[in-house]
Amino acid sequence: MNLKKIIINKTWYFWEYWGRFVPEPLVPVMDEIRDAFFKLKDDKKFLAELHDLYKNYVWRLSPLIFAKNLTEKLWWAKIFLKNEGVNHTWAHKINHCVGQALIAKYLWKKRIIAETGAGQHWLATSAICAKLNLECVIYMGKKDYDRQRPNVYMMELAWAKVIPVMEWNMTLRDAVNAALKDLLNNSEDSYYLLWTACGPNPYPSMNVFFQKIIWEEVREQLEVNPDYLVACVGWWSNAQWLFYEFLDDENVKLIWVEAGWEWIIKWKHAARFQQKQVGVVEWFKSLFLQNKDWQVQDTSSISAGLDYSWVSPQLTYLEEIWRLEMKYALDSEVLEAVKILMQTEGILPALESAHAVVEAMKLAPTLDKDKIIVIWISGRWDKDLFITAPKLDEKFIPFLKDYIKKHD
Numbered sequence: 001m002n003l004k005k006i007i008i009n010k011t012w013y014f015w016e017y018w019g020r021f022v023p024e025p026l027v028p029v030m031d032e033i034r035d036a037f038f039k040l041k042d043d044k045k046f047l048a049e050l051h052d053l054y055k056n057y058v059w060r061l062s063p064l065i066f067a068k069n070l071t072e073k074l075w076w077a078k079i080f081l082k083n084e085g086v087n088h089t090w091a092h093k094i095n096h097c098v099g100q101a102l103i104a105k106y107l108w109k110k111r112i113i114a115e116t117g118a119g120q121h122w123l124a125t126s127a128i129c130a131k132l133n134l135e136c137v138i139y140m141g142k143k144d145y146d147r148q149r150p151n152v153y154m155m156e157l158a159w160a161k162v163i164p165v166m167e168w169n170m171t172l173r174d175a176v177n178a179a180l181k182d183l184l185n186n187s188e189d190s191y192y193l194l195w196t197a198c199g200p201n202p203y204p205s206m207n208v209f210f211q212k213i214i215w216e217e218v219r220e221q222l223e224v225n226p227d228y229l230v231a232c233v234g235w236w237s238n239a240q241w242l243f244y245e246f247l248d249d250e251n252v253k254l255i256w257v258e259a260g261w262e263w264i265i266k267w268k269h270a271a272r273f274q275q276k277q278v279g280v281v282e283w284f285k286s287l288f289l290q291n292k293d294w295q296v297q298d299t300s301s302i303s304a305g306l307d308y309s310w311v312s313p314q315l316t317y318l319e320e321i322w323r324l325e326m327k328y329a330l331d332s333e334v335l336e337a338v339k340i341l342m343q344t345e346g347i348l349p350a351l352e353s354a355h356a357v358v359e360a361m362k363l364a365p366t367l368d369k370d371k372i373i374v375i376w377i378s379g380r381w382d383k384d385l386f387i388t389a390p391k392l393d394e395k396f397i398p399f400l401k402d403y404i405k406k407h408d
Contacts, residue, residue, distance in 0.1 A: 001248075002248060003247035003248050003318070003323065004244065004247055004248055006317075007205070007208055007244065007247065007314050007318075008205040008208055008209055009205060010034065010038050010201075010202070010205070014204075014313045014314050014316070014317035016285075017284075017285055017286050017313035017314075017316045017317050017320075018201075018284070018313055019199070019200055019201065019204075019280075019283055019284025019285050019313055020200040020201045020283060021200070021280055021283045021284065021285070022200050022283050023184065025184060025187070026183070026184065026187065026200075029183070029187045030200050030201065030202070032107065033103065033107070033191075033202060034201060034202040036103055036106060036107055037103060037202050037205075037206045037209075038202070040102075040103060040106060041209055046102065046106070049102060050098065050099060050102060050210075053098045053102070054095070054098065054213065057088060057098065057128075057131065058087050058088050058094050058095065058098060059086070059087060059088050060087070060095075060217070061217045061221075062082065062083055062084050062086055062087055062214070062217065063082075063083050063086060064080055064081070064082050064083075064217070064218060064221040064222060064374075065080065065081045065082075065083055065345070065347075066078070066079075066080055067079040067080065067081050067341075067344070067345050067375075069344040069345055070340070070344040070361075071364070073340075073344055074361060074364040074365050075364075075365055076364055076365050076366070076367050076368065076369050076371075077227075077228075077363070077364040077365075077367035077368070077369065077371040077372065077373050078369070078370075078371065078372050078373065079360060079364060079373050079375065080222070080226070080372065080373065080374045080375070081345070081347065081374075081375050081377050082214065082217075082218055082374055082375070082376050082377060083347065083377045084214065084376070084377060084378050084379060085347075085349075085350070085377055085378075085379050085381075088127070089120070089123050089124040089127050090120070090123075090379055090380035091120040091123075091124065091350070091378060091379025091380060092211065092214065092378050092379060093120045093121040093123070093124040093125075093195060093379070094124040094127070094128070095210055095211050095213060095214070096195065096206075096207045096210040096211050097121070097124040097125045097127075097193065097195075098128050099206070099209070099210030100191070100193045100194075100206070100207075100210070101125070101128045101129065101132050101134060101193065102132075103191070103206075104134065104193070105132055105134070107191065109134075109189060109190060109191040110134065110135060110189050111134065111135040111136075111137065111186065111189050111190040111191070112125060112129050112134050112135065112137070112190070112191055112193050113137045113138075113139075113179055113182045113183060113186070113190050113191070113192055113193070114138065114139070114179050114192055114193045114194060114195065115138070115139040115140065115172065115175035115176050115178065115179040115195075116138060116139075116140050116144070116151075116172070116175065116195065120151065120305065120350075120379050120383065121195035122136075122138045122140070122151070122155055122160065122162075123151050123154055123155055125138070125160075125193055125195075126138065126154075126155040126158035126159075127158055129158070129160065130158045130159060136155075136158070136159070136160040136161065137160070137161045137163065137182065138155060138160050138161065138162045138163065139163050139165055139175040139176075139178040139179045139182070140162055140163065140164055140165065140175050141164070141165050141169070141170040141171040141172055141174050141175045142164040142165060142166050142170035143169070143170045143171050144170075144171060144172065144304050145162070145164040145165075147304060147386060147387060148304055148383060149386065150382065150383055150385065150386075151383050163178070165178045169298050171298075172304075172308060173296065173308075173309065179192065180192075180283075194207070195207070196234070196312065197312040197314055197315070198284060198286070198310065198311070198312050198313075199283055199284055200283040200284060204284075204312055204313060204314055208244055211244075212244040212245060215243070215244055215246065216245055218245065218374060219245055219246075222372070222374070224372070225246070225249055225251065225252055226246075226252060226372040226373065226374045227251070227252065227253065227367070227371045227373065228252070228253045228254075228255060228360075228363065228367075228371070228373045228374070229243055229246060229252060229253070229254050229255065229373075229374050229376070230255045230257065230356045230359050230360045230363070230373060230375050230376070231243070231255075231256060231257070231356050231375070231376040231378075232256070232257050232258075232259075232303075232306060232352045232353060232354075232355040232356045232376075232378070233256040233257065233258055233306070233311065233315065233326075234259075234270075234303075234305055234306040234307070234308050234311075234352065243324070247318075247323065253325065254318075254323065254324040254325065255324065255325045255326075255327060255359060255363070256315070256324055256325070256327065257327045257328060257329050257355040257356050257358065257359045258270060258271040258272065258274070258306065258326065258327070258329075259271065259299075259300075259301035259302075259303055259306035259307065259328065259329070259331075259355060260274075260329055260330045260331075261299075261300040261301050261302070261330065261331055262300075262330060262331055268300045269299065269300060269301070269328070270289070270299035270300065270301045270306055270307050270308060270309070271328040272287045272288070272289055272309070272310065272311050273287065273311075273326040274328065275289060277289065277290045277294075279294070279296070279310075281296055281309075281310060284313055286311055286312065286313040286315075286316045287310065287311050287316050288309050288310045289309040289310070290309075296309045296310070297309060301331070302334055302335070302351055302387060303334070303350075303351040303352045303354075303355070304351075304384075304387075305350070305352040306351075306352055306355065327359050328355075329354075329355040329358035329359060333358045334351060334354045334355055334358055335354075335388065335391060336358075337349075337354040337355075337357040337358045337361065338351070338354045338357075338381065338388065339392070340357070341354070341357055347377065348380070348381035348382070349377045349378075349379075349381055350377070350378055350379040350380060350381055350383065350384060351381070351384045351387065351388065352378055352379070353375070353376065353377045353378045353379065356375050356376060356377075357375055360373050360375045
């Protein structure tokens with residue numbers, strides 16, 4: 001079985017999980033993007049331009065760091081960190097934003113629209129839009145708009161128009177709906193830059209293609225196959241790119257880590273694989289957290305980037321065929337992992353990435369010393385400052401109050 005070929009394919013089927021449940025007016029829009037992508041991904045001129053931006057704008061390749069101190073603290077298996085936080089805009093998101101923005105340019109689109117939760121995707125999108133002279137409109141749930149203010153500030157510096165969405169739960173799900181309405185009304189000159197491997201065809205395949213460079217680099221940097229790859233998982237943005245290069249290497253074990261919030265009970269977490277329910281939402285068929293009335297339910301997580309009710313159809317397919325193992329981490333464990341990684345390696349991971357660190361710290365002491373674990377550090381931590389600092393530093397809130405009082 002060639003899993004790489006299955007995960008990037010034009011038919012948009014991943015066993016029984018698939019999708020393009022779109023309104024009729026958007027069928028030609030999705031066809032246009034699909035046809036452009038599958039043509040351009042083999043076009044030498046397009047690929048040369050893409051890799052030039054990877055090298056000279058994104059600053060690839062990102063480092064693979066041997067976590068010597070963390071390895072010694074946990075005593076056994078060797079731990080490596082693939083650190084995407086050093087990229088331009090400080091996360092992995094810039095990779096697919098560059099790729100899709102180029103496709104938009106090739107399609108002569110002048111306006112980019114989409115949504116964000118944690119803000120890293122649209123920080124990267126606003127940056128590449130500024131670089132390529134594209135108009136940028138960003139939808140963001142009001143809750144995320146408030147708790148990710150540092151990213152909103154930087155997006156607006158790049159002339160992006162950031163629109164807080166006030167409907168329903170005011171999180172990512174509602175921002176997606178707002179962006180899709182915009183696309184329906186402005187499809188002629190606008191391109192919807194979706195940030196993950198969910199949604200309608202061709203986005204699941206397209207974003208894997210633009211992000212797979214991360215693990216092509218890991219194979220070269222490590223020179224031998226790792227034994228375990230560990231990453232966090234929201235929709236699948238934070239995990240799919242990690243594993244693509246090694247999907248067909250059966251001896252490489254793949255572990256994804258979901259957001260368990262404070263405890264795993266069906267109404268308070270973002271762990272879809274602890275409560276498997278198939279549905280069709282947001283234009284694709286996959287697993288969704290749903291309530292007793294089969295409506296998509298709200299989720300809870302300390303991480304804005306993992307706080308979703310659904311996952312990629314590709315991910316669901318891989319879990320169904322037992323190619324990966326699904327775990328979860330609690331918020332308290334995540335905060336502890338942030339502190340430990342900083343205290344041992346001087347690296348502050350994003351809260352999303354810290355979920356993977358939690359699982360790796362549990363795994364390492366159970367393995368032999370010659371085993372290799374690669375953790376994916378997807379981005380920087382300072383975007384989470386106003387979420388984590390009040391929990392880790394009792395002086396932070398008094399400092400803010402004093403600062404505001406002095407500058408009011």
